[in-house]
Structures are given as C-alpha cells and as structure tokens.
Amino acid sequence: MRGGAALALVLAAASASAAASQAPSSRRVEVSRDLTVVQADGAISVEARPLDGETPIEFAARISANEETAREILALPGGPSRERAVVVPYAALADEMKRAAVVALFPSDVRATAGWLHIAVGDESLASVAGWFTGRPELAGALAAENGLEGNSVAKGTTVRVPAEFLLRPFRDAEALDESEPPQLVFGEDAGGRYAMYRLRKKEALYSAVVVRFTGRVHAPDVIELAGAIAKRSGIEDVHAIPVGYPVKIPLDVLAEEFLPADDPRSKARALERAETAQFSIPARARGLKGVRIVLDPGHGGRDTGTIHGGLWESAYVYDVAVRLRKVLSEKTQAEVVMTTKDSRLGWNVSERDVLAPRRTQVLLTDPPYELEDPVLGVNLRWYLANSLLKRPGPERKRIPPERTVFVSLHADSLHPSLRGAMIYVPGERFLRDRYGKRGGAFAPYREWREQPVVSFSRKERIASEGASTSLAGKLVGAMRRRDLTVHPFSPVRTHVIRSGREWVPAVLRYNLIPNRVLVEIANLANEEDRALVATRRFRQEVAAALAEGLVEFFGGELAPSAPPPAVAAAATALDAQEVYGPADFVGPWPRAASAKPSSGKKPAAKKPVTKPKPKRPAPRG
Numbered sequence: 001m002r003g004g005a006a007l008a009l010v011l012a013a014a015s016a017s018a019a020a021s022q023a024p025s026s027r028r029v030e031v032s033r034d035l036t037v038v039q040a041d042g043a044i045s046v047e048a049r050p051l052d053g054e055t056p057i058e059f060a061a062r063i064s065a066n067e068e069t070a071r072e073i074l075a076l077p078g079g080p081s082r083e084r085a086v087v088v089p090y091a092a093l094a095d096e097m098k099r100a101a102v103v104a105l106f107p108s109d110v111r112a113t114a115g116w117l118h119i120a121v122g123d124e125s126l127a128s129v130a131g132w133f134t135g136r137p138e139l140a141g142a143l144a145a146e147n148g149l150e151g152n153s154v155a156k157g158t159t160v161r162v163p164a165e166f167l168l169r170p171f172r173d174a175e176a177l178d179e180s181e182p183p184q185l186v187f188g189e190d191a192g193g194r195y196a197m198y199r200l201r202k203k204e205a206l207y208s209a210v211v212v213r214f215t216g217r218v219h220a221p222d223v224i225e226l227a228g229a230i231a232k233r234s235g236i237e238d239v240h241a242i243p244v245g246y247p248v249k250i251p252l253d254v255l256a257e258e259f260l261p262a263d264d265p266r267s268k269a270r271a272l273e274r275a276e277t278a279q280f281s282i283p284a285r286a287r288g289l290k291g292v293r294i295v296l297d298p299g300h301g302g303r304d305t306g307t308i309h310g311g312l313w314e315s316a317y318v319y320d321v322a323v324r325l326r327k328v329l330s331e332k333t334q335a336e337v338v339m340t341t342k343d344s345r346l347g348w349n350v351s352e353r354d355v356l357a358p359r360r361t362q363v364l365l366t367d368p369p370y371e372l373e374d375p376v377l378g379v380n381l382r383w384y385l386a387n388s389l390l391k392r393p394g395p396e397r398k399r400i401p402p403e404r405t406v407f408v409s410l411h412a413d414s415l416h417p418s419l420r421g422a423m424i425y426v427p428g429e430r431f432l433r434d435r436y437g438k439r440g441g442a443f444a445p446y447r448e449w450r451e452q453p454v455v456s457f458s459r460k461e462r463i464a465s466e467g468a469s470t471s472l473a474g475k476l477v478g479a480m481r482r483r484d485l486t487v488h489p490f491s492p493v494r495t496h497v498i499r500s501g502r503e504w505v506p507a508v509l510r511y512n513l514i515p516n517r518v519l520v521e522i523a524n525l526a527n528e529e530d531r532a533l534v535a536t537r538r539f540r541q542e543v544a545a546a547l548a549e550g551l552v553e554f555f556g557g558e559l560a561p562s563a564p565p566p567a568v569a570a571a572a573t574a575l576d577a578q579e580v581y582g583p584a585d586f587v588g589p590w591p592r593a594a595s596a597k598p599s600s601g602k603k604p605a606a607k608k609p610v611t612k613p614k615p616k617r618p619a620p621r622g
C-alpha cells in the first residue's frame with residue numbers, strides 16, 4: 001500500500017471544495033464542522049481541520065498514516081488551521097480516520113464475526129471496495145469469488161463480505177456484532193402519532209423483549225411505567241397474556257436511537273457522532289500495559305454502601321472485584337495500578353470468602369483521606385482524585401501521557417429484576433459540559449479540589465473520550481463474553497443513563513479528565529441469578545480476569561490466561577512504584593497500619609511471591 005508516489009495532498013478552503021461534490025457519482029458527508037468525508041468516482045478522501053484545542057502538529061500526527069504524510073501536511077503552504085481544511089486521500093489516512101470515513105459514508109456496514117459486511121450505497125467497483133477495506137485493490141477477484149459476484153461492479157444495496165483475514169487493522173479490530181437475527185420493526189403513524197410496530201415472538205415478554213430492548217429503559221419503575229403506556233397504546237389489556245404475533249406499538253419518541261428509521265433526525269445525528277468519535281477509537285499501543293496507569297475505582301464504600309439486595313452490599317462486592325483485578329494486573333502485566341479506595345482493615349488483600357461481610361471500613365484515598373460518609377461528596381471527590389492522578393508522575397518520575405491512563409469504576413446494578421448481566425457506561429460526548437466545578441465548602445480541605453477546582457473540556461477531548469472509551473468498553477465486553485460471563489443482551493455499552501425521563505452520564509465519568517474511562521456494572525443485584533453468582537469468589541475472579549484481558553487488548557496486546565506470571569522482581573517493582581507514587585502517598589497512617597499487618601497470620605506464608613516486603617518509606621506529606 002506504500003506505493004511511494006507523492007500523495008495528492010491539497011490545501012482547500014472549506015468552501016472551495018464544493019467543486020468535488022459536482023463530480024458525477026460523488027457524495028459528501030459532513031461529519032462535523034471539522035471533518036467532511038467525500039466519495040467521488042470510487043475514491044475516498046477527507047477534508048479535515050484541527051479540532052478546537054488541537055495544535056497543527058497534533059492534528060497532522062492524528063490523521064496521517066505515517067510521519068511522512070504528517071510532514072507533508074505541515075509543509076503545505078499556510079499549514080492546517082481552524083480556518084483551512086486539508087484534503088487527504090484515503091490511503092494516506094491513519095487507521096482511525098479510515099474507520100471514521102467508512103462509518104460516515106457507509107453507516108449500515110457491520111463488523112460480523114465472518115468479516116466486514118459492506119453494503120454498497122451506490123454503484124461501486126469491487127476494486128474500490130477491496131482498496132477501502134483491505135488496502136489491496138487487486139483482491140477484487142478474491143472478493144468476487146467469495147461473494148459469488150461477476151465482473152467488477154457492485155450494484156447499489158449489494159452486500160459484500162470482506163473476510164476477516166483480508167481486513168485492514170481498523171476493520172479487523174472492530175468489535176464483531178453477534179449475528180442473531182435483527183428485530184423487525186415496522187414504522188407507521190396513527191391518531192396517537194408515529195410509532196414502531198413489533199410483533200411479539202414465542203416466549204417474549206413485553207418488559208424485556210420490547211421495553212428494555214427498544215427503549216433503553218432498564219430501571220424497574222421506568223420499565224413498568226413505559227410497559228403500561230405501550231400496552232395501553234397497543235390495546236393490550238393484560239400484559240401477562242399477550243398472544244404471539246400481537247402488534248405492539250412503541251411511540252417513536254421513546255424508541256432508542258439505534259432503532260429509529262434512517263431518515264429520523266435523531267438517528268442521523270447519532271450516526272454522525274459515531275463517525276466523529278471513531279476517529280479516536282484506537283488507542284496508544286502498550287504491550288503488556290507497560291507505561292500504562294490504571295486507576296481502579298471501587299464505586300462505593302464506607303457509609304456509602306451502594307445498592308443492597310438480599311443482604312449483599314454493592315460496596316463490599318465491587319471492592320472485592322477491584323482488589324482481584326489489581327492483583328491480576330500486578331502479576332500479569334506491567335501496568336501501574338492505582339486504587340481510589342482502601343479498606344483500612346483488609347487493605348488490598350483478596351478475601352477467601354464467597355459471601356462477604358458488610359463493612360464500612362473503606363476510605364477514599366484523597367489527601368486527606370475521606371471516610372466516605374456522604375455518597376455525593378464521595379462521588380465528586382472521586383473525579384477530583386482522578387483528575388489529580390492524571391498529573392502525577394509515574395514510576396521513576398516519568399510522565400504518563402493521558403492516552404495511557406485508564407479509569408475503571410466498578411459497580412453492580414439495581415435494575416428491573418428481569419435483566420441480567422454486565423453493562424458498561426462511557427462518557428457520551430453530548431452529555432458532557434464545557435466547564436464544571438464545585439464551590440469550596442466541604443471540598444476545600446482536599447488537595448485534589450485545590451489543585452483544580454474547575455474542569456473544562458475542549459470539544460476534541462469530549463469526542464476523543466467517547467471514542468476511546470467506547471472502544472475500551474467493546475474490548476471489556478468481548479473479553480467477558482469469551483469467558484461466558486453474562487452481558488446485558490441489548491446494547492451493553494451505553495453513552496448515558498436513561499432514568500425517570502432524564503438522560504445523563506454518571507458524574508464519576510462526566511467530570512473526569514482521564515480520556516479512557518468506563519463505569520462497569522458487573523451484574524444486576526436485583527436479579528436473583530446474578531446475585532447468586534456475585535456471591536461466589538469464582539465469578540468475581542472471572543470478572544476480574546476478563547477485565548484485565550480487555551484492558552491488555554485495548555492497548556494492542558494479548559493476555560494469555562494461562563501464561564506464567566512474569567518474573568517476581570518485575571511485579572514487585574511495579575507494586576513498589578504504586579506504593580510510592582499512587583495516592584497511597586497521601587493517606588497518612590491508613591495504609592501503613594493496614595499493610596503492615598500480615599492479615600492476622602491466617603496464611604502461614606506459602607511459597608507465594610510476597611509483594612510488599614520492603615520497609616515503607618515515609619510519606620512525603622502529612
């Protein structure tokens with residue numbers, strides 16, 4: 001693909017490029033103010049400008065396939081700027097940009113397990129299709145054979161399957177959708193307004209098959225209320241006795257975006273948002289998580305118990321998953337793991353019990369530590385802590401770039417009891433504010449607040465974090481599925497919470513500046529089967545192992561589940577580094593008291609790599 005010929009880079013004023021759109025068979029998709037994708041006569045190019053908050057150098061590096069192209073872009077007369085777009089041909093684009101261009105031009109394309117399914121939007125040539133997805137137009141013949149097509153032309157609406165082994169990285173790496181039959185919705189309008197009609201199949205219930213699946217509602221009161229409204233609108237008298245095939249009418253205004261008809265403005269807006277965030281879907285490469293900092297946030301603790309069902313406290317169980325994940329990462333990767341909370345009695349030791357006793361002894365590791373008395377203050381201090389960590393140096397005082405920093409908040413859900421499985425929230429760009437901050441008051445004593453009381457996000461940061469976090473969430477979900485852990489059956493990765501008629505991003509993600517950030521709901525504690533699983537060590541260990549695998553994969557690596565742990569020395573170094581530079585620095589007597597105790601002598605030192613043999617150095621502050 002590196003033909004060596006000079007790339008046809010052109011600087012174009014945004015308005016002058018209209019000429020391109022007059023060519024026959026050309027399409028322009030304006031993804032945002034800063035990105036337009038053009039397809040003309042089989043060739044794809046993008047017109048791009050630096051985003052608000054992005055320097056020309058960052059911009060050139062981001063969109064270019066290689067340094068040579070980046071240099072050419074910067075050398076263009078006048079250079080790229082907020083006022084001048086650069087036109088870059090497809091082959092010269094970075095992987096992320098190729099993916100963004102394809103998502104914009106071909107929104108119906110899917111990554112299936114069998115490869116990439118491309119649906120022609122006009123009359124296309126097989127050589128172009130091969131070029132776009134494999135980088136090798138000469139594979140046209142192979143694609144023709146694969147798809148039973150004759151000649152080089154592909155008629156509009158034809159599906160071309162590009163086998164996975166031929167795909168360019170951005171398409172090969174895209175998370176495959178499972179290929180269960182897509183639901184059939186029929187759109188119509190009656191006196192009550194526009195609706196989507198769905199016919200119930202055997203064994204399907206209104207709550208799960210319709211409300212949860214098509215409207216995105218998951219909280220019990222919302223599900224029940226909306227099921228009532230939909231039943232009424234559809235003329236259903238008894239929601240427990242709906243005949244198979246009965247037409248259920250879902251009002252269009254409650255339909256989740258992904259099911260809206262393609263011409264609906266909401267669905268168009270969402271498609272463009274996806275194309276825009278796809279530019280940032282591929283993160284930095286870091287084999288074995290070297291140079292990566294992972295901030296693990298057990299989402300509750302102290303007086304903030306989280307949800308309680310059947311005697312299980314969310315705080316106790318998510319803490320347990322966090323310490324297990326910390327252990328896996330410390331033993332199998334080179335990541336620097338930083339915990340946001342610590343149990344003042346148990347420390348970060350992994351418990352040997354299935355059922356965990358309720359305890360209120362976790363503290364948030366701010367400076368000074370916070371005993372998590374008030375959940376709201378706690379949640380806000382969590383993101384202040386995350387933002388502060390983003391600026392602290394890593395092991396050996398090295399700077400850790402934001403792209404190599406990850407924030408994982410662990411929770412367990414309390415949803416409609418019919419629902420099972422894990423779900424992951426990412427920060428939806430539309431739901432982030434430009435500027436946010438808390439007034440002093442209760443926050444004033446904390447160093448993290450004083451360092452940066454107000455946060456603000458550039459548009460680039462908002463888009464980039466949705467793209468990168470969505471990609472991370474996809475890897476985590478994929479790893480969970482591979483380990484046969486139950487994942488929410490419909491849209492397990494979500495950009496926002498819908499509850500009581502409002503939509504938002506959880507606060508711990510909303511004001512958090514760490515670009516790769518997710519909130520993982522490990523299971524639904526309101527569901528009996530999920531609850532029984534959560535109350536086993538085995539399940540919690542599997543979740544931790546899956547999350548570790550997903551994290552490694554996100555940075556381009558692979559974590560062999562049965563691989564022997566790396567040399568003890570390496571693991572110990574990583575751990576020492578955490579102890580020195582992590583928030584543990586700032587917790588005064590807490591961690592020392594906890595970690596100095598050899599867990600009441602229960603384990604008579606089996607031949608196990610002891611990870612904290614060193615005398616603690618004095619905390620630098622306090």
Ligand SMILES: [Zn+2]
Pocket residue numbers: 299300306307314410411412
């Ligand atoms: Zn929670």
